[in-house]
Amino acid sequence: MNESAAPDGIVVDAVTKRFGDALVVDAVSLGIVEGEFFSLLGPSGCGKTTTLRMIAGFERPDSGRVLLRGEDVTGVGAAKRNLNMVFQDYGLFPHMTVAENVGFGLRVKRVARTEARERVAETLAAMRLGGLEGRRPAQLSGGQRQRVALARALVNRPAALLLDEPLGALDFKLRKEMQLELKRLNHETGTTFVYVTHDQEEALTMSDRIAVMSNGVVEQLAAPRELYERPATAFVAGFIGVSNLLELRVDERADGHVAMRLGDGARLLAPDPGGALGATHQLTIRPERIRIEPDDAAGWSRLPGCVADVVYLGSMTQLLVDLDHDGGRLVAHCLADDEPGTRLRPGDPVVLGWPADRSFVIGSG
Numbered sequence: 006m007n008e009s010a011a012p013d014g015i016v017v018d019a020v021t022k023r024f025g026d027a028l029v030v031d032a033v034s035l036g037i038v039e040g041e042f043f044s045l046l047g048p049s050g051c052g053k054t055t056t057l058r059m060i061a062g063f064e065r066p067d068s069g070r071v072l073l074r075g076e077d078v079t080g081v082g083a084a085k086r087n088l089n090m091v092f093q094d095y096g097l098f099p100h101m102t103v104a105e106n107v108g109f110g111l112r113v114k115r116v117a118r119t120e121a122r123e124r125v126a127e128t129l130a131a132m133r134l135g136g137l138e139g140r141r142p143a144q145l146s147g148g149q150r151q152r153v154a155l156a157r158a159l160v161n162r163p164a165a166l167l168l169d170e171p172l173g174a175l176d177f178k179l180r181k182e183m184q185l186e187l188k189r190l191n192h193e194t195g196t197t198f199v200y201v202t203h204d205q206e207e208a209l210t211m212s213d214r215i216a217v218m219s220n221g222v223v224e225q226l227a228a229p230r231e232l233y234e235r236p237a238t239a240f241v242a243g244f245i246g247v248s249n250l251l252e253l254r255v256d257e258r259a260d261g262h263v264a265m266r267l268g269d270g271a272r273l274l275a276p277d278p279g280g281a282l283g284a285t286h287q288l289t290i291r292p293e294r295i296r297i298e299p300d301d302a303a304g305w306s307r308l309p310g311c312v313a314d315v316v317y318l319g320s321m322t323q324l325l326v327d328l329d330h331d332g333g334r335l336v337a338h339c340l341a342d343d344e345p346g347t348r349l350r351p352g353d354p355v356v357l358g359w360p361a362d363r364s365f366v367i368g369s370g
């Protein structure tokens with residue numbers, strides 16, 4: 006890959022790792038820009054932790070290289086990489102106070118006592134832990150413990166902070182708060198964050214860019230909006246949100262659009278992905294972009310179907326609709342006050358529609 010993509014940051018260059026016969030990370034390349042919030046996102050077992058551990062230096066790649074600020078560190082051990090990793094179980098020393106836990110790394114590095122004291126105080130303030138210096142980990146809440154673990158990593162002023170599902174043990178509300186807190190810290194300190202998660206909403210909330218992984222490979226690396234609106238693969242479309250995939254064959258081409266037939270029934274329009282007439286493509290339409298009983302306007306796709314289920318979710322109602330002519334099932338989201346959608350019942354006939362440009366042909370971006 007092009008190393009100049011991130012000369013100051015972290016470059017992972019065609020890195021491969023096997024455990025026995027299992028190919029766990031398969032020629033993964035990433036250019037992580039200095040200061041950005043970068044996430045590795047994917048289902049359990051896809052190789053994200055192993056990739057992070059190779060960046061950290063806890064695991065040695067079978068082939069490929071890792072570069073830190075332009076320097077090849079592939080053969081350099083974790084302790085010499087000026088990176089800090091934060092784990093889900095925090096790893097705090099139970100017999101030490103908060104201040105001692107946070108200052109531990111500085112003591113090991115023999116930083117002068119006055120400077121160490123100042124840096125600890127500064128980091129505790131940034132982590133909103135002022136007043137808790139004298140407590141031991143057992144006297145803290147889960148969120149406070151998590152913040153101590155982060156303070157302990159940040160006080161060393163690492164080139165990058167590597168975080169492996171660090172919020173997994175927290176309850177929902179605290180997790181949401183800590184997500185915003187981590188994003189704030191990334192902005193305020195300018196430290197590069199590399200974050201591993203299997204939670205797509207968490208990754209979307211915090212990240213500047215996300216690498217979506219599956220089976221040891223990167224399916225797509227892009228900003229959150231790009232991943233959601235222009236997914237490169239069916240896997241990405243389905244992992245980030247509801248994909249509503251329709252498999253279609255191109256029949257006609259006109260005015261920048263193609264017309265496609267769904268099964269032996271309805272025709273629909275889509276942005277032109279190029280390629281030959283007769284080729285098959287996968288189309289994705291996000292649930293919130295579907296209108297119920299739309300006007301018969303030019304440039305819209307209109308598909309008749311039958312309501313299979315209606316799920317009330319508070320802020321919205323989710324409709325499951327089986328399209329006519331065995332066209333498959335679509336999920337549509339209607340806001341709670343969206344009349345046509347919310348008064349439907351299972352078994353009702355319905356027409357779904359959307360402007361062609363709001364749908365996306367997979368891989369055409």
Ligand code: ATP
Nearest residue numbers: 024025029047048049050051052053054055056203
């Ligand atoms: P999770 O979210 O569950 O942690 P992950 O995407 O981080 O998953 P990895 O932890 O990187 O995935 O693991 C990828 C695969 O490699 C898994 O099948 C795992 O069992 C295997 N694996 C990881 N570490 C080792 C090891 N030291 N020895 C053998 N197999 C391993």
